[in-house]
Amino acid sequence: MSLIQLEKISRRYQMGTETVHALRDVSLEIQRGEYVAIMGPSGSGKSTLMNLIGCLDTPSTGHYGLNGARISEMNDNQLAEIRNREIGFVFQTFNLLARSNALHNVELPLIYAGVAAEERRRLALEALGQVGLADRIHHKPNELSGGQRQRVAVARALVNKPSILLADEPTGNLDSKTGEEIMALFDKLFRKGNTIIVVTHEEDIAKHARRIIRLRDGLIASDEMQVEGRASSAEGKTSPAPDPRPSTLDRP
Amino acid sequence: MKVLAEMYEGLGISWNALRANKLRSVLATLGIVIGVLTVTLMGAAINGLNQAFIRNVSALGADVFYVSRNKWFNDSYEDWLDTRKRPQITLAEAEALARQLTLADAVAPADDDEDSVKYKNRSASSVDIVGTTEAYLQTSGVDVAQGRFLTAADAQGGQPVCIIGNDVATNLFRNDPPIGERIKIENQSFLVVGVLNKQGTMFGYSLDNRVIIPLRQYMGVLDRYPSLTIQVKAGALAHLDEARQEVQQVMRRVRHLRPSQPDNFSINQQDQIVKWFHDQTATIAVIGLFVTSLALFVGGIGIMNIMFVSVVERTREIGVRKAIGAKRRNILLQFLIESACVCLLGGLIGLGIAWLVSLAVSQWLFPASLSGTIVAMSLLVSLLTGVISGFLPAWRAARMDPVEALRSE
Numbered sequence: 066m067s068l069i070q071l072e073k074i075s076r077r078y079q080m081g082t083e084t085v086h087a088l089r090d091v092s093l094e095i096q097r098g099e100y101v102a103i104m105g106p107s108g109s110g111k112s113t114l115m116n117l118i119g120c121l122d123t124p125s126t127g128h129y130g131l132n133g134a135r136i137s138e139m140n141d142n143q144l145a146e147i148r149n150r151e152i153g154f155v156f157q158t159f160n161l162l163a164r165s166n167a168l169h170n171v172e173l174p175l176i177y178a179g180v181a182a183e184e185r186r187r188l189a190l191e192a193l194g195q196v197g198l199a200d201r202i203h204h205k206p207n208e209l210s211g212g213q214r215q216r217v218a219v220a221r222a223l224v225n226k227p228s229i230l231l232a233d234e235p236t237g238n239l240d241s242k243t244g245e246e247i248m249a250l251f252d253k254l255f256r257k258g259n260t261i262i263v264v265t266h267e268e269d270i271a272k273h274a275r276r277i278i279r280l281r282d283g284l285i286a287s288d289e290m291q292v293e294g295r296a297s298s299a300e301g302k303t304s305p306a307p308d309p310r311p312s313t314l315d316r317p
Numbered sequence: 318m319k320v321l322a323e324m325y326e327g328l329g330i331s332w333n334a335l336r337a338n339k340l341r342s343v344l345a346t347l348g349i350v351i352g353v354l355t356v357t358l359m360g361a362a363i364n365g366l367n368q369a370f371i372r373n374v375s376a377l378g379a380d381v382f383y384v385s386r387n388k389w390f391n392d393s394y395e396d397w398l399d400t401r402k403r404p405q406i407t408l409a410e411a412e413a414l415a416r417q418l419t420l421a422d423a424v425a426p427a428d429d430d431e432d433s434v435k436y437k438n439r440s441a442s443s444v445d446i447v448g449t450t451e452a453y454l455q456t457s458g459v460d461v462a463q464g465r466f467l468t469a470a471d472a473q474g475g476q477p478v479c480i481i482g483n484d485v486a487t488n489l490f491r492n493d494p495p496i497g498e499r500i501k502i503e504n505q506s507f508l509v510v511g512v513l514n515k516q517g518t519m520f521g522y523s524l525d526n527r528v529i530i531p532l533r534q535y536m537g538v539l540d541r542y543p544s545l546t547i548q549v550k551a552g553a554l555a556h557l558d559e560a561r562q563e564v565q566q567v568m569r570r571v572r573h574l575r576p577s578q579p580d581n582f583s584i585n586q587q588d589q590i591v592k593w594f595h596d597q598t599a600t601i602a603v604i605g606l607f608v609t610s611l612a613l614f615v616g617g618i619g620i621m622n623i624m625f626v627s628v629v630e631r632t633r634e635i636g637v638r639k640a641i642g643a644k645r646r647n648i649l650l651q652f653l654i655e656s657a658c659v660c661l662l663g664g665l666i667g668l669g670i671a672w673l674v675s676l677a678v679s680q681w682l683f684p685a686s687l688s689g690t691i692v693a694m695s696l697l698v699s700l701l702t703g704v705i706s707g708f709l710p711a712w713r714a715a716r717m718d719p720v721e722a723l724r725s726e
Contacts, residue, residue, distance in 0.1 A: 121640060121719045142644045149642020156723070160637040164333040176326050177642040221641065 066133065068228060068260060069095040069118060074127035076113050087113040089283040090127070095262070097228070100255045102271035103264045105280035112233070114280065115264045119152050119231045120144045132228050149177050153222025157234035159214045161206040167193060167217045168202040174225045192220040196250060212243035219250060223259075230254065232263045236270055248273050323650055331655035334627065335662070342659055345623040348616020349663030349702060350670065353695045355612050357671035357687060359605035360694070362678070363598045365685035370594050373519050374587050378458050378550070380557060382564055383585040384414070385546040390593050403581040404572075405544040408532065413571045414547055415452075420560040423550045425452035426532060428543035434528055435501040436489040444485055445527035446502060448535020448543065456548035459529075464496045464511030467531060471510075475533030480511035483525040502528070505538045561586075613698065616663065617706035624656050624710035635714050636722030649715040656707025657700055664699030668692060 071093040078085045087110045095101055105111040116122040117129060120136055123144070129136040132151055139147065148154075161170045171189040180188065193202055196216040206214050215235060222230055232251070236244030252273055255261050263274060271277050272291070279286045335342045383389075386405055391397040411426035418424060427449035433442040450472040453459070459466075461480065471478050479500065486495050495509045507530060516524035536543060551560035561584060568582055628635070635648055668687075675685040 116720050119640070121723070142646075145639060145642055145644040148640060152640075154640050156637075160633070160640075160723070162634060162637070164337060173638070174641045176322055177638075177644070177647060179322065182322070225642075 067094040067130075068097040068099075068132055069093070070128075070130040071117075072128040072130075074117060074124045074129060076110075076117065076122070077125045086283050088117070088124070091283070091285055093278070093285065093288075095260070097260055098258055100251075100261045100273070100275045101263070102274035102277045103262065103280065104266060104268075104271050104277060105286075106266065108282075109280040110283040111264050111280050113283075115231065115233055115262075118229070118262060119154060120147045145177075149174055149225060151228045153219075153225065153227040153230045155215070155218050155222050155230065155232035155235045157237040159206070159211075159218045159238070161214060161217055161221075163206055166203050166205050167198060167209070167220075170206070170217055171221045171224050174221060178225060188224055189220070192224040193217070195223060196220045210243075211239050212246055215239060215243075215247050216250065219247070219254075223254070228260060230259050230261045232261070234265055234267075235263065236265075236267070244270070323647060324654065327651045327654035328658070330651055331658040334631075334655055335658065338627075341623065342662065343666075345619055345659055346616075346663030346666060348612065348619040349660050349699050350616075350667040352609055352613035352616045352702070353664045353667030353699055354671050354674075355605065356609040356698065357668060357691055357695050358674060358678075358685070359602065359609065360691040361671065361675040361685040361687050363602055363605075364688055364691070365675075365679060366598060367594075368686070371591070374590050374594075378456070379587050380551045380553075381456055381587070382549040382551065382561060383546050384549060384564060384568060385583055385585060386544055388583040389585045389589055400583070405542065406547060406582060407542075408536070408545065410568075410571050411545055411547045414549075414564070414567055417567045417571070418549065418563060420552050420556060420563050421549050422552045423452040423455035423548075425449050425456040425548045426545045427453060427457075427548060428532070428535065428540065428545050429527070430535075430539050432502055432539065434485060434489065436498065439489050441485060441488045441526075443526075445482075446535065446539060447527055447529045448532040448539070449529060450532055453529065453548065456550045459516065460514035461511045462514040463494075464509070466511055467529065472531050472533070475531050475537065477505060477507045477534055478510045478531070479507040480513060480529040481509055482513050482523075482527040482529075483515040484523055485526060485528055486512050488526075500528070502530070503538045505534070507534075613702050616660075617702045620656055620660060620703060621706040621709060623659070624652060624707050625713070627655065628652060628710045628714040631714075632717065632722050632725040635717050636719050636725070639717070639719035640723060645715040648717075649711045652711030652714050653704055653707050656711065657703035660699045660703030660706075661696065664696050667699070668695060671695075 071091055074088055074091045074093075075086065076088040078087060091110075091114065103111050103114060113122070117124055118131075120131065120139075121144075123129075123139070124137055127137065131147065134147060136144070136147065162173070165173075168186070168189055171192055172185045175185040175188060190199070190202065193199055196219050198213060198216050198220065201209060201213060204213075206217070209217065219230075230251075235251070236247055239247065248270060251261055251263070261274075263270060265271055274291065276288070276290050278288045384406065386403045387400050388396070391400065406426075408426060411424070415424035427447055429445050429447040431443050432446050433440055434444045434446075447453070449467070451467045451469050454461075454466045462483070464480070466480055467478070470476070481489075481495060481500070489495070489500065490498070495512055498509050499506045500509060501507070507528075513525070513529075518524060530538075549560070549564055551557050564584055565580065569580065572581065574581065638648060672687055675687055679685045
């Protein structure tokens with residue numbers, strides 16, 4: 066069974082007297098272990114689609130199944146639980162808690178999951194190690210660079226071992242070099258078996274994905290698989306200094 | 318475990334929020350500070366007054382009845398007029414009562430009046446002259462420091478002897494030994510046979526500025542037909558009610574009252590004063606409570622306002638927390654804890670100020686003391702105010718749509 070199953074999903078908003086159709090009868094399946102980019106100009110419905118996939122919102126009509134659970138029929142608290150367990154969010158603006166250090170930021174999803182303090186610390190340290198920030202755990206967000214902040218955010222997204230890593234313009238607030246570093250981290254996580262969905266309007270970012278879904282006016286305009294080598298060759302072009310740590314360790 | 322972790326997280330958040338907005342937090346607590354200050358000072362004052370009062374009335378003795386024409390506390394003006402029509406209590410009645418009572422330890426008729434007292438060329442005015450019998454030693458709880466008290470022979474024979482209070486002794490005799498000297502009241506000379514121990518004051522009225530003489534002398538010198546008060550000391554505290562009933566029955570018999578006639582005398586007791594006093598302090602407490610609840614209400618509105626601001630300011634944070642799995646309950650709890658902490662802080666500041674004020678007040682004005690109950694009560698009240706006034710803002714935060722919240726700047 067597919068990890069994500071969208072069947073004839075529509076999402077309408079009421080804007081005053083006008084009804085906005087953000088998504089119209091969209092059907093889509095994403096398998097476990099895929100690396101998908103969702104693209105489209107603003108107003109195309111990509112944010113709405115991301116909110117729906119991320120269980121932040123529910124569709125007006127249609128059915129959404131995530132990992133066997135019927136998301137479209139859930140209430141607020143059930144959605145919160147699903148988000149906590151199944152989704153790891155990475156935001157454009159990092160959205161870390163400014164007054165908490167890196168470790169506490171990463172522990173936060175575990176607190177809501179009810180994990181005991183010691184286990185929480187162990188898992189958070191592991192996740193921070195995974196993003197290469199083991200030596201920055203006591204720094205607060207304002208003591209970290211943009212790239213480091215986004216790494217903390219990635220660690221926070223990963224710490225609950227979610228089914229999907231859902232990133233919304235993850236490099237939008239970073240310079241291109243740091244952005245590439247974050248994308249390299251995503252590539253690495255993908256090779257380790259994580260399912261990644263990136264919402265972006267940048268072609269360079271989308272090239273890292275194996276599948277690109279383009280939206281236009283609330284409909285899927287195209288849905289293409291990419292040749293495996295293409296992303297890495299694109300990476301080779303845009304980043305003159307590829308990740309010095311070879312990916313041999315990560316290969317299954 | 319899970320709830321504890323959530324609480325701990327909530328405490329951490331609110332601590333951070335308080336620290337980040339120090340001035341705002343302190344200002345927000347001002348209403349609560351004033352509220353708690355009122356409630357604690359109120360309580361401390363009543364507490365202190367009660368203690369002082371109990372100390373004051375203890376001179377009256379808890380087990381002594383005061384049988385007299387007048388009531389200490391009249392229910393109404395008509396009531397008072399009625400008591401004016403009652404016959405005075407005579408010495409014969411007092412003696413009959415003393416003979417017939419079985420449950421009483423001691424019965425002492427007494428009356429007092431103010432007059433001046435002279436010793437050689439010195440004079441003290443407005444001294445309380447008490448005419449009574451030897452039983453007064455037991456009923457009134459006075460203590461003889463030097464010499465002796467009245468004897469039965471003094472009382473029966475109406476010997477011109479007197480026992481003087483501590484103030485009279487110092488005023489008239491300075492450093493001379495008063496025993497064996499003679500003082501004059503209304504040109505009658507009295508031999509000083511005893512000096513009383515210092516007793517202090519009752520309601521600002523000195524108990525030491527008095528001279529005790531035999532009742533027969535008093536009637537001869539000061540008042541031929543005194544309106545007596547009969548002091549009856551009950552045998553045991555446990556049988557106070559029975560003793561009181563006996564006093565009533567015997568007194569009615571002595572006065573030949575028919576069953577249909579109401580008492581034409583009053584039996585007064587210390588606990589009447591205590592009750593009257595507690596009624597007064599209860600009134601003060603009710604008024605105080607009203608003022609306090611107003612202050613707390615205003616304070617609570619201030620807290621609610623600040624919490625609404627805090628929720629709006631942290632809309633994005635709420636969105637993030639919801640996105641990573643916070644349920645409504647988590648967010649609600651977070652803001653409730655924050656508001657409770659702000660109010661508790663206010664309560665602590667209020668208590669601190671109240672403590673200082675009550676120290677100062679009891680030093681210079683009247684006794685006031687903070688009790689553990691008052692401290693616990695005011696902390697509980699401030700906690701409750703926090704939870705109640707924080708609920709609406711917290712509820713709004715908890716119900717926020719995560720998509721909207723994440724979009725906010």
